[in-house]
Amino acid sequence: MTAIIQCRALTKRFGSKLALNQVSFTLGTGSGEADDLDSPLRGATALVGPNGAGKTTLFNILANYQQPSSGDITLLGHAPGASALLGRVSSLPQDALLDPAFTIGQQLTFYAKLQGYTSHGAQLETDRVLALVNLSEVLALRPTSLSHGMKKRIAIAQALIGSPQLVLLDEPTAGLDPASARQIRALIADLSEQAHFIISSHNLSELEQLCDTVLLLEQGVMSQQQIGHASDNLVQHLNLQLVTPADNEVVALLNKLPGLISLNNQQKNRLVMSYNGQEQPRFDRLLLDCLYQHGIDYRQLVKGKSLEQQLFD
Amino acid sequence: MSVPSTLPSRPQTITIIWLICQFELVRVALTKRGLMLVIAFAISWLLLLKYPIYQAAAILSNPNYFNDFFLFSQTINLEYLLAWPYPELAIYWLIAAFVFPLTSVLFASDQLASDHNRGTLRFIALRASRNQLLFGRFLAQLIIVFSGIVLTLGATMLMALIRDPSSLLAATNQLVLIGANLFVLCLPFIALMSLFNCIFVSARLSVMATVIVIPLLSSLISLAALGSPGLSSLLIILPGQQLTSLVQADAMSSLNSAIVPLAQTVCYLVLAQQIFARRAL
Numbered sequence: 218m219t220a221i222i223q224c225r226a227l228t229k230r231f232g233s234k235l236a237l238n239q240v241s242f243t244l245g246t247g248s249g250e251a252d253d254l255d256s257p258l259r260g261a262t263a264l265v266g267p268n269g270a271g272k273t274t275l276f277n278i279l280a281n282y283q284q285p286s287s288g289d290i291t292l293l294g295h296a297p298g299a300s301a302l303l304g305r306v307s308s309l310p311q312d313a314l315l316d317p318a319f320t321i322g323q324q325l326t327f328y329a330k331l332q333g334y335t336s337h338g339a340q341l342e343t344d345r346v347l348a349l350v351n352l353s354e355v356l357a358l359r360p361t362s363l364s365h366g367m368k369k370r371i372a373i374a375q376a377l378i379g380s381p382q383l384v385l386l387d388e389p390t391a392g393l394d395p396a397s398a399r400q401i402r403a404l405i406a407d408l409s410e411q412a413h414f415i416i417s418s419h420n421l422s423e424l425e426q427l428c429d430t431v432l433l434l435e436q437g438v439m440s441q442q443q444i445g446h447a448s449d450n451l452v453q454h455l456n457l458q459l460v461t462p463a464d465n466e467v468v469a470l471l472n473k474l475p476g477l478i479s480l481n482n483q484q485k486n487r488l489v490m491s492y493n494g495q496e497q498p499r500f501d502r503l504l505l506d507c508l509y510q511h512g513i514d515y516r517q518l519v520k521g522k523s524l525e526q527q528l529f530d
Numbered sequence: 531m532s533v534p535s536t537l538p539s540r541p542q543t544i545t546i547i548w549l550i551c552q553f554e555l556v557r558v559a560l561t562k563r564g565l566m567l568v569i570a571f572a573i574s575w576l577l578l579l580k581y582p583i584y585q586a587a588a589i590l591s592n593p594n595y596f597n598d599f600f601l602f603s604q605t606i607n608l609e610y611l612l613a614w615p616y617p618e619l620a621i622y623w624l625i626a627a628f629v630f631p632l633t634s635v636l637f638a639s640d641q642l643a644s645d646h647n648r649g650t651l652r653f654i655a656l657r658a659s660r661n662q663l664l665f666g667r668f669l670a671q672l673i674i675v676f677s678g679i680v681l682t683l684g685a686t687m688l689m690a691l692i693r694d695p696s697s698l699l700a701a702t703n704q705l706v707l708i709g710a711n712l713f714v715l716c717l718p719f720i721a722l723m724s725l726f727n728c729i730f731v732s733a734r735l736s737v738m739a740t741v742i743v744i745p746l747l748s749s750l751i752s753l754a755a756l757g758s759p760g761l762s763s764l765l766i767i768l769p770g771q772q773l774t775s776l777v778q779a780d781a782m783s784s785l786n787s788a789i790v791p792l793a794q795t796v797c798y799l800v801l802a803q804q805i806f807a808r809r810a811l
Contacts (some may be wrong), residue, residue: 245769277810277811280652280655281655281811282652282655282658282810282811283810284808284810298659298660299657300540303540303656303657303659304540304656304657306656307656308652308656310652312649312652313649313650313652313653314647314649314650315650315653316645316648316650317559318557318560319556319557323556324653327549327553328539328653328654328656328657329652330549331541331546331657331658332538332540332541332548332657333538333539333540333541334538335538338538373655375653376656379538448682458661470687493791514769
């Protein structure tokens with residue numbers, strides 16, 4: 218089977234510092250069919266981890282900006298930097314800036330031409346990707362006249378030129394205002410029907426919205442899991458957010474619900490309830506009935522663990 | 531959501547190299563640094579054309595004046611210049627052989643360094659291989675330096691023809707040989723800047739390294755050669771080492787020894803390619 222990404226014992230050292238330590242993982246197409254890569258890839262994978270965990274280093278190796286110290290890596294069946302990947306893999310590199318000597322339009326058109334577009338086609342493609350990030354008006358401006366957020370959106374636009382199969386986005390919404398961040402999330406959600414995105418971010422709720430798989434990198438070591446998948450069918454979870462903080466009376470009331478295994482209310486009005494799914498499959502209904510009967514107002518009820526709870530609880 | 535209109539096929543290597551080269555040529559006209567270099571180049575050559583080259587006929591017709599004008603003519607043989615049909619070309623050759631290598635270093639000093647520091651190379655490297663990037667930018671510098679040689683040589687010839695249009699045919703062959711010699715002379719300097727751009731983090735450092743490393747290595751090798759003369763052959767690794775012998779020979783015999791700068795160019799580029807292929811962007 219050809220995987221989107223296959224990493225075997227990937228190690229990267231910077232002097233005495235070990236940034237990646239024997240990282241191995243396979244990011245498959247999902248169905249396991251050998252010819253999957255001929256049809257459009259889809260979906261999104263989150264890459265999370267604490268600061269200094271090696272996320273950007275891994276991105277840099279995937280995009281062929283850096284060479285690993287040892288180990289093997291393939292993207293879409295090819296080594297990073299292979300000519301077969303040019304134009305098929307795109308990236309939003311961290312802290313990379315466009316050339317201040319040229320306008321945004323000149324540079325994006327140049328990139329499109331390098332991907333094989335004619336002069337006219339490259340201009341149309343530039344217009345298209347700028348429209349995607351809602352920045353059509355900056356075509357004739359130079360990068361120095363743009364804000365940080367606008368530069369970030371332009372860098373995302375360059376990653377969308379053509380039809381990349383794999384898009385690596387390092388902190389795509391960091392530094393963006395809420396409206397722009399929302400627009401970028403919507404764009405990624407939309408485009409992830411036609412390409413596979415790998416997104417590195419510290420915003421777990423954002424990753425939860427966009428991604429189906431999460432790669433957790435900690436101290437240079439990788440682990441992989443599915444977002445929202447219950448690890449144990451027997452034990453199920455509900456996240457309840459109340460309008461007002463839960464007092465002892467409310468906690469005592471909820472503790473009496475049949476099938477409840479544990480109740481955690483570390484955060485004032487947020488409660489995480491674990492229950493026996495086999496014994497009480499309609500636990501959520503019992504909970505809602507209980508809340509209604511006792512006049513307890515709630516803001517949100519979510520089934521399953523959040524990504525944050527999955528990763529850190 | 532809009533989708534790309536027509537998905538293009540992957541362009542050929544030569545097309546990508548040419549696109550990168552074209553983009554760099556536009557940069558000369560767009561950047562402050564590029565424009566400053568062009569203006570400085572133009573002013574320098576206007577002065578050179580107006581004074582030594584314009585007065586070439588007078589300089590070369592009087593051997594004393596010639597010796598006074600070119601003090602180093604006492605130590606190196608420049609007598610052959612007196613036999614050239616156009617003295618303007620002779621003086622041009624003498625000046626250009628020293629000026630163009632320096633010009634090449636200045637023009638070619640920022641092939642990759644600024645874009646590397648800024649991270650711009652990361653955007654380009656998603657669409658072009660590192661080899662295409664390196665050779666595209668090298669080609670752009672070749673074209674810039676070649677254009678400089680053609681323009682200044684053309685202006686010199688024009689001045690000579692205005693003074694005396696009778697020997698045009700005799701000078702044509704020499705014109706081509708001078709141009710080819712200068713171009714070959716500049717090749718290793720441009721390639722050396724490609725190499726230094728793959729090693730050093732800035733254009734300024736690359737220029738400083740050239741200005742310091744070449745004379746320093748040259749002196750060290752010459753010093754070591756005093757003890758064991760065989761070591762002087764090591765000078766062959768440095769660009770421009772044939773400069774003194776180049777200006778002492780006529781253009782045809784100089785071109786025959788073009789193998790040294792051509793080999794230096796190939797070696798520097800191979801080294802640059804090897805380093806750039808492994809360098810973090």
